[in-house]
Amino acid sequence: MKKHSVDLNSDMGEGFGAWQIGDGVDEDIMPFISSANIATGFHAGDPNIMARTVQLAKQAGVxxxxxxxFRDLVGFGRRTITESPQALVNDIIFQLGALREFARLYNVSVQHVKPHGALYMLAARDEDLSRLLIETLQRLDPTLLLYCMEASVTYRIARELGQPVIREFYADRDYDRSGSIVFTRRVGRLDADQVAAKVLRACVEGRVATVDGDDIAIDFDSVCIHSDTPGALKLVESTRALLTRHDIRVAAPLPARVH
Structure with missing residues (x-):
């Protein structure tokens, strides 16, 4: 069934000090998205960048x-670090707390949590980590949305525990036949029209082609385009424009309700 609206999210604030990751165009990308995943200091980001990115999101209504x-500035959070689930969840709480204070400073609420890179992929397959993360988020704030793939352990446990989740579709990543994304450390420049068409097909037909040569069903609530993908601004612009032309509204998820 065709979607009438969809969230469009992107990773923002992924620099550090004078260094920028990707095209460095957060200010340009922000008006085209509806949700911003703001780096919280361990894989990228610093206090000044976090504060500025929260302000940009507020100005754009995002x-x-x-x-x-992961605590991995050198590897941009794409290297798996062996730690206990409790240690990793403590790291997540630490980072969430930092962003929440900047959000509170600028009178903005924190809508969601989305683990980054290798941590996201670890949680997707690790039941102990996903369960502890979800139980902890429910104790901190049961209205926080958790972004994850539908084809993940995280999603299954979230449904089991009643955690509000947002299922993602990755516009700039390949899929395998299981419905999971193919994790990669480096992505080349993509054709913006092809990426937009892939997203439109997923929204209208609920299907995506895989690297295995299959065509699988896919369902989701949010489309992700990474800001560090080369040419990210053009990808976001083209995708939003094509969705708009087909009467699919781009909007942030509705707030979760506590029952």
């Missing part, structure tokens, strides 16, 4: 989310 990662 939902603010925490984007915590």
């Amino acid at each position: 939902g603010v989310g925490a984007h915590p990662g």
Whole structure:
């Protein structure tokens, strides 16, 4: 069934000091998205960048989310670090707390949490980590949305525990036949029209082609385009424009309700 609206999210604030990751165009991308995953200092981001990115999101009317990662500035959070689930969840709480204070400073609420990179992929397959993360988020704030793939352990446990989740579709990543994304450390420049068409097909037909040569069903609530993908601004612009032309509204998820 065709979607009438969809969230469009992107990772924001992924620089550090004088260094920028990707095209460095957060200010340009922000008006085209509806939710921003703001780096919280471990894989990228610093206090000044976090504060500025929260302000940019507020000005653009974009939902603010925490984007915590492994403690891995050198590897941009794309290297798996062996730690206990409790240690990793403590790292996530630490990073979430930092962003929530900046959000509170600028009178913005934190809409969601989305783990970054290798931490996201670890949670997607690790039941102990996903369960502890979800139980902890429910104790902190049961209205926080958790972004994850539908084809993940995280999603299954979230449904089991009643955690509000947002299922993602990755516009700039490949899929395998299981419905999971193919994790990669480096993505080349993509054709913006092809990426937009992939998203439109997923929204209208609920299907995506895989690297295995299959065509699988896919369902989701949010489309992700990474800001560090080369040419990210053009990808976001083209995708939003094509969705708009087909009467699919781009909007942040509705707030979760506590029952």
